[in-house]
Amino acid sequence: MSRLVMKFGGTSVATTALMDRIADRVHTLKQAGHEVLLVVSAMGHETDRLVDLAAQIDYSALDGRQESDVLLATGEQVSISLLALSLMKKGVPARSFQGHQIAIHTDAAFSRARILSIDTERLEAALSDGIVPVVAGFQGVSPEGRVTTLGRGGSDTTAVALAAAMKADECQIFTDVEGVYTTDPRVVAGARRLGQVTFEEMLELASSGSKVLHSRAVELANKYAVPLRVLSSFVEGPGTLITSEETMMMEAPLISGVAFTADEAKLTIRGVKDQPGIASRILSPISEANIEVDMIVQNVGADQSTDFTFTVAQADFEQAQRLLRQISEEIQAGEVLGDAQIAKLSIVGVGMRSHAGVASRMFEILAAEGINIQMISTSEIKISVVIDEKYLELAARALHAGFELESSSD
Ligand code: ADP
Numbered sequence: 001m002s003r004l005v006m007k008f009g010g011t012s013v014a015t016t017a018l019m020d021r022i023a024d025r026v027h028t029l030k031q032a033g034h035e036v037l038l039v040v041s042a043m044g045h046e047t048d049r050l051v052d053l054a055a056q057i058d059y060s061a062l063d064g065r066q067e068s069d070v071l072l073a074t075g076e077q078v079s080i081s082l083l084a085l086s087l088m089k090k091g092v093p094a095r096s097f098q099g100h101q102i103a104i105h106t107d108a109a110f111s112r113a114r115i116l117s118i119d120t121e122r123l124e125a126a127l128s129d130g131i132v133p134v135v136a137g138f139q140g141v142s143p144e145g146r147v148t149t150l151g152r153g154g155s156d157t158t159a160v161a162l163a164a165a166m167k168a169d170e171c172q173i174f175t176d177v178e179g180v181y182t183t184d185p186r187v188v189a190g191a192r193r194l195g196q197v198t199f200e201e202m203l204e205l206a207s208s209g210s211k212v213l214h215s216r217a218v219e220l221a222n223k224y225a226v227p228l229r230v231l232s233s234f235v236e237g238p239g240t241l242i243t244s245e246e247t248m249m250m251e252a253p254l255i256s257g258v259a260f261t262a263d264e265a266k267l268t269i270r271g272v273k274d275q276p277g278i279a280s281r282i283l284s285p286i287s288e289a290n291i292e293v294d295m296i297v298q299n300v301g302a303d304q305s306t307d308f309t310f311t312v313a314q315a316d317f318e319q320a321q322r323l324l325r326q327i328s329e330e331i332q333a334g335e336v337l338g339d340a341q342i343a344k345l346s347i348v349g350v351g352m353r354s355h356a357g358v359a360s361r362m363f364e365i366l367a368a369e370g371i372n373i374q375m376i377s378t379s380e381i382k383i384s385v386v387i388d389e390k391y392l393e394l395a396a397r398a399l400h401a402g403f404e405l406e407s408s409s410d
């Protein structure tokens with residue numbers, strides 16, 4: 001007998017007919033003697049619909065994140081109740097749980113909250129009564145008792161955190177593709193499913209835009225040694241196991257995957273004095289506003305003034321631009337430029353550690369397509385570039401082919 005946490009994403013619970021199929025699968029597992037805990041997302045594109053609904057009230061001048069979290073969390077409330085009903089209809093005792101009912105405790109960073117702890121008492125009681133808990137993904141409760149959400153894609157994190165708290169044998173993430181691929185299979189036709197991928201690589205892929213897993217989920221699975229697998233809800237198969245580096249084959253491929261996102265925007269403040277402390281004068285007010293800065297480039301010109309450029313999430317672009325204009329006045333710098341039509345493209349692989357020349361190969365491949373690189377950043381196992389958004393797909397395909405990801409083995 002094993003204890004499994006199974007998470008089903010939006011496409012996997014898009015209709016009640018699909019929920020019926022999940023109920024059948026759970027029924028079979030229960031009969032085989034397994035303990036099952038379910039985590040579900042909102043149905044289909046419901047969360048997008050709710051985001052658009054909130055946007056109809058222009059609340060940008062106030063901090064409306066608490067109330068928008070209350071709204072966004074309703075999507076999962078609908079799917080947990082429907083799935084619990086499907087299970088009960090099949091004769092499987094089930095009970096839905098919202099985040100606060102368990103409780104899933106988070107910090108108070110509304111719209112991007114982090115899970116602090118999960119009370120396991122009610123879930124253990126349900127399991128020992130033979131009941132399948134159906135838990136709402138993506139939501140929790142703040143220290144003051146308010147509804148929080150974990151950021152888009154956060155149901156994966158709920159599942160992994162639950163698997164860690166409940167000491168599950170495996171956390172299975174069921175989605176609409178057959179596992180983790182070398183790149184997004186919806187964009188690059190030749191993308192190949194990986195049999196396994198290391199936590200470290202998966203973390204870099206996820207935080208660079210591969211939304212197949214929420215990056216916080218990968219972080220938690222690594223931290224609490226939760227066996228994590230990504231599988232298709234629609235096609236039988238082994239999926240992808242996320243694993244530690246020691247268990248991987250000795251000769252890792254040079255590059256494991258290509259990740260990308262068009263969800264970032266670039267800001268430049270010109271004519272900044274080249275003096276100590278200036279980077280912090282520019283970036284402190286940005287981070288105080290809870291805006292995360294990703295890539296940074298600073299160039300000193302001949303006249304000792306610098307152009308300071310950085311990227312932020314597209315959603316934070318306007319607020320960051322407003323703040324930067326104020327900062328520019330305060331530090332007597334020049335104009336503020338913004339560009340939301342950019343994309344970030346990253347190649348990831350532990351094999352990079354032992355091979356030189358990966359970056360220059362990447363730049364050659366992009367140059368051969370006539371694609372200009374605007375910014376570059378590197379880590380031990382990742383190289384990222386910022387390019388014009390209109391070349392994103394071309395660049396992803398070129399890198400995928402150029403690093404021979406279609407033909408290398410698992
Ligand atoms: P869910 O609703 O099940 O959580 P998501 O839409 O969040 O599903 O994540 C699955 C999607 O992630 C896939 O449909 C695919 O387009 C995208 N994706 C991006 N990069 C990758 C990758 N490297 N491997 C697999 N899927 C990827």
Ligand code: ASP
Pocket residue numbers: 009010041042047048075137138151152153154155156
């Ligand atoms: N429903 C949420 C979203 O669409 C959480 C998730 O699906 O993981 O972002």
Ligand code: MG
Pocket residue numbers: 009153156211212213214
């Ligand atoms: Mg997802």
